[in-house]
Amino acid sequence: MRGTYQLGYVDLDYLDLTWTSVSVLLARLESLPPETHASYGTEARALLEDPIATDDALAAILGDPSQSEQARFNAFYCVQARAWRRRDHLTHRANVDQYQSPFGDHPMFYFMQAEYYSSLDGEPANRQAALTFALEAVRRLSSIPGVLHLAASIIADQYEADTDPDPQLLLEGERLIRQAIALSHGAYPRYHGTHARIATLRGAYATARASIARAIDEEDSSGAEYALRIGDYQLIRARIQYAQQADLLRIGQNEATTELRGIRTQILEIMGLLAAVIAFITTAANIAAGQPPGPASGLLTCAGGVTLLVFWGFHILVIGGGDSRRRLLPLLLGAILLGVGLALAGH
Numbered sequence: 001m002r003g004t005y006q007l008g009y010v011d012l013d014y015l016d017l018t019w020t021s022v023s024v025l026l027a028r029l030e031s032l033p034p035e036t037h038a039s040y041g042t043e044a045r046a047l048l049e050d051p052i053a054t055d056d057a058l059a060a061i062l063g064d065p066s067q068s069e070q071a072r073f074n075a076f077y078c079v080q081a082r083a084w085r086r087r088d089h090l091t092h093r094a095n096v097d098q099y100q101s102p103f104g105d106h107p108m109f110y111f112m113q114a115e116y117y118s119s120l121d122g123e124p125a126n127r128q129a130a131l132t133f134a135l136e137a138v139r140r141l142s143s144i145p146g147v148l149h150l151a152a153s154i155i156a157d158q159y160e161a162d163t164d165p166d167p168q169l170l171l172e173g174e175r176l177i178r179q180a181i182a183l184s185h186g187a188y189p190r191y192h193g194t195h196a197r198i199a200t201l202r203g204a205y206a207t208a209r210a211s212i213a214r215a216i217d218e219e220d221s222s223g224a225e226y227a228l229r230i231g232d233y234q235l236i237r238a239r240i241q242y243a244q245q246a247d248l249l250r251i252g253q254n255e256a257t258t259e260l261r262g263i264r265t266q267i268l269e270i271m272g273l274l275a276a277v278i279a280f281i282t283t284a285a286n287i288a289a290g291q292p293p294g295p296a297s298g299l300l301t302c303a304g305g306v307t308l309l310v311f312w313g314f315h316i317l318v319i320g321g322g323d324s325r326r327r328l329l330p331l332l333l334g335a336i337l338l339g340v341g342l343a344l345a346g347h
Helices: 019-030 040-048 055-062 069-085 089-098 107-118 124-140 145-161 167-183 189-202 205-218 226-288 293-319 324-346
Strands: 004-007 010-013
Touching (some): 019 069, 040 145, 069 107, 089 107, 107 145, 124 145, 145 167, 145 189, 167 189, 293 324
16 A cells, blocks of 8 residues: 555555554554444543554555545544544644644534634634534434533633623533543543532532542543643532632631621711711701790701701611611601700790
8 A cells, every 4th residue: 555645734654564563553443333322432431442543554545536435434533532642632633723624523523623612812802612513423422422522611611711701601511521531431530620610610510520530530641631631620629619719718718708898887887877866966956046946946956857867868878788678767757856846945
């Protein structure tokens, strides 16, 4: 088998490949279940562990137009899964751009488009594009755990970066990741890591700690990505602790703010009471001077009612709040005093 095939922007020379190895790999690729089947991703990734599934062999099949479209797409999926696993996002995006024309109608291609935009910078337009493609992939491939997991992970990214996050979207992410865990029978520790992220965002810190502990315990230490995965899990664990401490500080700050507002209200009330007393004493002294006892008592009672009404209005405008029935009591008392004072002053 001779020739040169291109994958992304890199030419791969497969002159040394034998017909046998490529033929065996081709047969394995053709035997994969349909891409809409729940086990498609699992079996494709299992194939990547086979020594015959080298980068060169996959590139040879992908670049051979004489092969069936589905076999070539399965090779393409394996190439992309390996690039994503290696976090070679540049190659992953280059392959998406190059093969969008022949494979763009495949349901799984929406999943790759979601990966494409999620690997870009965190600009709102890219995050929204990733979310749109991820949800469309879920609609088309609702039984594939990996698709559900990616959508949940993108929702978590969106929620973390959004200044006005949508709680309903976060609950949808919770539903998707729990469904992915159920469909995969809990076999993928990174799913539990994503569940820990979403539980943290919901404020369910005990659940988040349990999920990230399970992810760390169940991660395969012999895997090629073990160090990267453990690093991610430790970062999630640190975020759980930080978020919980931030919530406790926020609660304490709210309590302190409420207490300070209460103290301010009390100070204003005391100042208003003192001002009312001083005003009443000054007014009473001026009225009582040189007046007979009868009219003086009426004028003093009237002055007391007016003073009470004035400072009741001050309380409503400046302080406000409180029990409405208790706030009406000074108004009623002031009106009574005013009426009695006017009656006494008239005699």
